[in-house]
Amino acid sequence: MRVLGALVCAGWLSAAPLGCATSMRQTLDETAAVFHDDLRWGRLPAAETAVDTEMRAAFQAHHRGWGESVQVIDVEVESLRATSDRGSARLRVSWVHANDSTDVKQSLVEEQWESRAGAWRLRGETVIAGDPGLFGTPAPAASPERRTALR
Numbered sequence: 074m075r076v077l078g079a080l081v082c083a084g085w086l087s088a089a090p091l092g093c094a095t096s097m098r099q100t101l102d103e104t105a106a107v108f109h110d111d112l113r114w115g116r117l118p119a120a121e122t123a124v125d126t127e128m129r130a131a132f133q134a135h136h137r138g139w140g141e142s143v144q145v146i147d148v149e150v151e152s153l154r155a156t157s158d159r160g161s162a163r164l165r166v167s168w169v170h171a172n173d174s175t176d177v178k179q180s181l182v183e184e185q186w187e188s189r190a191g192a193w194r195l196r197g198e199t200v201i202a203g204d205p206g207l208f209g210t211p212a213p214a215a216s217p218e219r220r221t222a223l224r
Contacts, residue, residue: 101155101186104193105162113148115140125187125194135198135208143207144169146177160186160193166207180207 104123111120117136124132139145146167153162162184169177181202186193200207 099191099193101160101188101193102153105150105153105160105184105186108195109148109150109164112136112139113145115145123193123195125196128196132195132198138209142171143209144171144174151181155186158188160188162186163201165203168207170206178204178206180204182207 108120108123111117111123117133117139120136121129121132146169147165149165149167151163151165154160164182164184166180166182167177168180169175180200183199183201184195185197187196188194198208
């Protein structure tokens, strides 16, 4: 019994330094997971802590309507790539306008991330496909020819 106790203690003590080393530097996976969870549930002040200070005003402008005119239904990470100091993510965001909850829209968003001093920060985000209204940009109006074809 004493031998088993000694082995358990030795195993725990040898693993303790590894836990300390990995907790001091978050990976992009960890940072992005918390960030996207905060976005999904409307915790924008918490999400802002992962946004680069130079980009924070643009982030606030992009997300100004979230929780009011834009209701996010789901945020799904489609891809996440990183080198030692740069990363990118592609997200599929399902959302509705608050005044029409029956018309579910989707936007494909690309994010740019950068690691500085062991912390990952969002440096940019762009709607690259789908409905651009996610960030308050209205969708282009249908042309007269297109409107006629839809009738």
